[in-house]
Amino acid sequence: MRKDWIAGALAACLLLTGCGAGAETANDTETSAGSSAQTNTEEPVSKEIFSMDTYMTVTAYGENGQKAVDAAEQEIERLDALLSTGSADSEISKLNAAGTGQLSEDSAELVSRALEINEGTDGAFDITVYPLMQEWGFTDEAYRVPSDSELAALLEKTGSDRLDWDADSSTLALGDGQAIDLGGIAKGYTSGRIMELFDECDVTSGMVSLGGNVHVYGSKPDGSKWRIGVQDPENSEDIAGVLEVTDCAVITSGGYERYFEQDGTTYHHIIDPSTGKPADSGLSSVTIVSADGTLADGLSTALFVMGADRATEYWRQHADEFDVVLIADDGTISVTEGIADVFSSDHPFETISQQ
Ligand code: AMP
Ligand code: MG
Numbered sequence: 001m002r003k004d005w006i007a008g009a010l011a012a013c014l015l016l017t018g019c020g021a022g023a024e025t026a027n028d029t030e031t032s033a034g035s036s037a038q039t040n041t042e043e044p045v046s047k048e049i050f051s052m053d054t055y056m057t058v059t060a061y062g063e064n065g066q067k068a069v070d071a072a073e074q075e076i077e078r079l080d081a082l083l084s085t086g087s088a089d090s091e092i093s094k095l096n097a098a099g100t101g102q103l104s105e106d107s108a109e110l111v112s113r114a115l116e117i118n119e120g121t122d123g124a125f126d127i128t129v130y131p132l133m134q135e136w137g138f139t140d141e142a143y144r145v146p147s148d149s150e151l152a153a154l155l156e157k158t159g160s161d162r163l164d165w166d167a168d169s170s171t172l173a174l175g176d177g178q179a180i181d182l183g184g185i186a187k188g189y190t191s192g193r194i195m196e197l198f199d200e201c202d203v204t205s206g207m208v209s210l211g212g213n214v215h216v217y218g219s220k221p222d223g224s225k226w227r228i229g230v231q232d233p234e235n236s237e238d239i240a241g242v243l244e245v246t247d248c249a250v251i252t253s254g255g256y257e258r259y260f261e262q263d264g265t266t267y268h269h270i271i272d273p274s275t276g277k278p279a280d281s282g283l284s285s286v287t288i289v290s291a292d293g294t295l296a297d298g299l300s301t302a303l304f305v306m307g308a309d310r311a312t313e314y315w316r317q318h319a320d321e322f323d324v325v326l327i328a329d330d331g332t333i334s335v336t337e338g339i340a341d342v343f344s345s346d347h348p349f350e351t352i353s354q355q
Contacts, residue, residue, distance in 0.1 A: 075194060109189070126159065188298065241335075245339075334352050
C-alpha cells in the first residue's frame, strides 16, 4: 500500500488535492473564511475545524464553495453546542441533569433514529450507555476498571427500553439513574446535514471528514470517484484498503480510536450494553458505507458490538441500506458484495455475499 496515503479522512484529502508524495498537503489548500469572495470553480475551498472533540476538514468546489464551507462550519458548531455531553449547557446535558425534557428538531431526530437502530440491532446500539462511559472514565479521562458489582448496578439502569419517548411532543423522559450520549451517532448526522447544505449551496463536489468519518458529495471535480482509505486498525500510519465511492458516508468505528491500558489489558470506548464492558466481539474495526450518514454512524458502532457473525446476518437483512468492511482482530478483511468491486487492498480479503 502506498506509504504516502494516510488513513481515512486524510487519505481522502490528499487524494482530493491530487497529491502524490511530496505534493501539497491538505493544510496547504486551506482557505480561511471570508478570504475571497470569488472562488475559482477548479479550486477547492477547504477549512479545518476542531469541534466535537475531533479534527474536521470541510472541502467544497464550485462558485459557492466558500459559502458552503462557512455554512458547514456554523452547522457543526450549532450541533456541537446542542448535542455535546461535554458541555453542561447543551440540550442533551440539560436533559440528562433534569431527567426529562422537550427536544428541539435535531435532537429529536437523533433520539428517534437512535431508538430505531437500538431496536433493529437488538440493543447493540444504545444511547443509555452514558453512565457506563462515565464509570470507565471515558468522559473525563479519569480512566478506571469498574468492579463487576459496580457494572451490575449500572446495567440494571441501562437500556433504551427504559426511556419514555413521546415522538408527538418530542419529549424524552429518562428512567431512574439514566443519562444519554449521542456520541455514537452525532457525527454521521452532522455530515449528513452538511451534505444537505452542500446541496442547497449547489456546490459541484465536496467532502467532509469528521475525525476519520468521511462523507462525500457527488464525485471528484474531474468526475472520478473519491478514494477513501480505510485505516489499518493495527497501524495508524497505514491503510487496510481503499474504497472508491460517490455520494455517500464512509464511517468507521474501531477500538483503536479511544482507549486506555491497565495491567496489560486494553480497554476501548465502545461499550457492549449487555455486559457494560468494552465490546470484545473479535472485530477491530467496522466501516459502514451508506448514503445515510446517521445510519452509517449508528451501525458502525452497533456492528462493532455485534461481531462478524451477527453483523453479517444483519447486513443480509438490510443489504439495500448499507455495505460494510469488517476487519477482525486477526487482521482478516471481509467486504460485503455491494462494495466488493470498489474496494481494493494489498491484503487478501473475502467477499460476504447474500447467501
Ligand atoms: P463511534 O466512534 O461512532 O463508534 O461511537 C463511539 C461513541 O459512542 C463512544 O465514545 C460513546 O460516546 C458512544 N457509545 C459507546 N458504546 C455505545 C453503544 N453500544 N451504543 C451507542 N453508543 C455507544
Ligand atoms: Mg458510530
